[in-house]
Amino acid sequence: MNRVSVGVIDILEIESNNTLLGFGKEGSCYFLNNNTVLKLFKKVSKYRNIYIKNHTSPYIAFPKDIYYLEDTNLIKGYTMNYLKGKDIYLGLDNSLLIDDLIKAYNKIRLEIEKFPNIYMADLVGVNILYDNSNNEFNIIDTSEWYKLKNALTYNLNSLNYNILKSLFKTINLEQSEFKSNKLRKLYQEYKDLILELNIYNLDLFMEFITELVTYNKEYKDKVKTISDLKII
Secondary structure: OOEEEEOHHHHHHHHHHOOEEEEOOOEEEEEOOOOEEEEEEOOOOOOOOOOOOOOOOOOEOOOOOEEEEOOOOOEEEEEEEOOOOEEOOOOOOOOOEHHHHHHHHHHHHHHHOOOOOEEOOOOOHHHEEEEOOOOEEEEOOOOOOEEOOOHHHHHHHHHHHHHHHHHHHHHOOOHHHOOOHHHHHHHHHHHHHHOOOOOOOOOHHHHHHHHHHHHHHOOOOOOOEHHHOOOO
């Protein structure tokens, strides 16, 4: 990890000479090359810090080089690997195979488990990307992550909650429609996560999707894609 000093002119050149990838409430992201993205914050603050350094992952966009305003210790931005995908906030593709969804989920879960003491702050739908071409989830916006003992439980709860939330948006599930007692119970655990209660079912996603498949197989010959997961 390198410390990069930038001035106002440097920032203007970056913004004018590099392709804009996207922007949000904190700042904007630019392609430095095909594999590297630079996030520039709109505002600098003496309270901003980046705690997770020198970590690497093929599925998590950890900070790499840190950009400071010249002659200060104020962070202006940081680089990260470019990870492809569409954020899952508004849902998933109806045609996605259930088996592929499970494989992608297990892959990112195993990756998160490699960092058991890093609390993944702001692990939400807009920061979880699904890459259809490689059938994998990628995670971005990691600058506010920090070390915390036993963080893994919180991280996996957030993963379960957000992927389930995306799935529910896709297939329009409502608790009132559940005829299965098991589905009602699992849905209540999901709702408890929204209220931040101490419900720590780290297998919630797998239990829920397994029960949905089982339920739907009673009414259909084949249950292969997300669009097949309906409450009848």
